[in-house]
Amino acid sequence: MSGWIAVAGLGPGDDALVTPEVQASLDQATDVIGYIPYVARVTPRDGLTLHPSDNRVELDRATHALRLAAEGRRVVVVSSGDPGVFAMASALFEALEAGPRDWLTLDIRILPGITAMLAAAARLGAPLGHDFCAINLSDNLKPWALIEQRLRLAAQAGFAMGFYNPRSTSRPHQFARALEILREECGGDRLISFARDVTKPGEVLRTVTLAEATAEMADMRTMVILGNADTRRVGRFVYTPRRAE
Amino acid sequence: MSGWIAVAGLGPGDDALVTPEVQASLDQATDVIGYIPYVARVTPRDGLTLHPSDNRVELDRATHALRLAAEGRRVVVVSSGDPGVFAMASALFEALEAGPRDWLTLDIRILPGITAMLAAAARLGAPLGHDFCAINLSDNLKPWALIEQRLRLAAQAGFAMGFYNPRSTSRPHQFARALEILREECGGDRLISFARDVTKPGEVLRTVTLAEATAEMADMRTMVILGNADTRRVGRFVYTPRRAE
Structure with a gap:
């Protein structure tokens, strides 16, 4: 039970702009959550479950990520660009605020990326x-x-x-x-x-x-x-x- | 004579935030130019000349980089953060504007980084x-x-x-x-x-x-x-x- 969430920025598109920090989080993840085209940028492998979802369901996606981490999963929520710029980081904190108090102790990290x-x-x-x-x-x-x-x-x-x-x-x-x-x-x-x-x-x-x-x-x-x-x-x-x- | 300049953002400090694109440019460079503490972040190697300079000499540094590239060198100008945000990219274009017309044909690329x-x-x-x-x-x-x-x-x-x-x-x-x-x-x-x-x-x-x-x-x-x-x-x-x- 050592789950965590990283909200990671994949940058604008070119893989040469994905930071080593973000790549390392993807390498350690058990679950990747995000909008369909962003999840499609992650290489599938054994032990990794991909959870692509449609646009405009940011809060559902964030709540899903928090639940999985609370269950002990290692979850990366992928955004394009930088997660803090019109992307998933704020949605995650909105879901955290609305959720059960014990989620506040979860290991949550925001991993910056190259914004558009x-x-x-x-x-x-x-x-x-x-x-x-x-x-x-x-x-x-x-x-x-x-x-x-x-x-x-x-x-x-x-x-x-x-x-x-x-x-x-x-x-x-x-x-x-x-x-x-x-x-x-x-x-x-x-x-x-x-x-x-x-x-x-x-x-x-x-x-x-x-x-x-x-x-x-x-x-x-x-x-x-x-x-x-x-x-x-x-x-x-x-x-x-x-x-x- | 196939010189180029890359103005590269090293990010805020952690090497895990240096993009692969920036790392590749450093690996191919013959010359690295920049403010002393940023040049100090670049690993020395044979064939690479480091040109550390003091703060507040941005235009001199940019002109130096353009001259070296015009001579056929492969030059990386290092900035912390993102070179386009209060860093060396604008200074480079100021120097380009003030320089000889044939500099306009130089191979110049700005490589984004994680800004502070x-x-x-x-x-x-x-x-x-x-x-x-x-x-x-x-x-x-x-x-x-x-x-x-x-x-x-x-x-x-x-x-x-x-x-x-x-x-x-x-x-x-x-x-x-x-x-x-x-x-x-x-x-x-x-x-x-x-x-x-x-x-x-x-x-x-x-x-x-x-x-x-x-x-x-x-x-x-x-x-x-x-x-x-x-x-x-x-x-x-x-x-x-x-x-x-």
Whole structure:
């Protein structure tokens, strides 16, 4: 009965970006839990039970993981990117808070990974080289009005921005509205980058101005990065200088 | 003459957080350039020249790396954390922009790493589980007034916040002022975490309320993470729920 849970970040896709810490946890696990495509990235072996589950069942998945660990299993909950950034770590603590008190003594570790924003930034150059923010553009878990207000304040603060979940088929119009707000606040010359399937086969990188940007340039597999007022191109790269006035 | 430059993130300190991609670049390098303590993390070997340099010479270091690559060397510029987050990637592109045009054809890659903010968040729980921002509190490269304004807007936007370089001996009073501003904007009950030497021997994690926080809790080896209005404790962890109203 020495169960544990590791909530592990698999990075954006390329196995060369999986940390040795995460790989070691997978090598020791008895159970791997996660969204179907992330569990599919784990090599099956004897003694390892894979528990793939559908999207949007994060709390059920977290509760399942805690129950298995309480039974003495060694459980890895896999996230893409970093588990603490719009991924499974918060869901695990929500389930922990709602669960029986003795779960609080479980051995729980969060194992960081390369989040999509930083992987995309690296492929583009250094667009997040000054202060920046990360905003999840999905309104599944917050009101759209809050997102609009946050975009305006972030622009006024001069942040470069990384946008997760910019656009899905169930809410096709919101990203167009986000671009409209950003054009109002930042002007049309600001650089914006679309990084699709970062570090995966078929990766596409595209940088345009806000004036040129259209909602169709993004989907749920796209990380969007908006520069700050100083962000510029040098050769094939996009970067934000360290200095600001 | 097939030189290249990789700007590589060594992560926060633990070698188990160095990605295989970064390790492979170090294995192929002829030259490693960087700030003294980061170069000291690279294992010496025959055929590898180490170029440790002092702090605050980022542009010289970047120019040196570009020159060596132009001569056909295989150069890794090492950063701690992620090279794109308050580290060497932007400095490299600044040097590239200022240099001769033929440098633009050099093979340059940025290799992401685990940045201190995300390593600290993982050790604490999931304090960045909702939208968040990263602010460098050093005024070496921007006016302090801009930092104050950014803190206020970030608080009004409801971001959790990660603070890099919170406090140094050359500017001991600014972090106290930052805490004052945050108390004004967020109230005294907001949780703030101090993570010193994250993933290194001697790591210290401490979470208090803003009312209890003092400037002495941070130094240059401390990553500071401020929660948002919903950030809470569960057992020994600090986390921010995914949902916001």
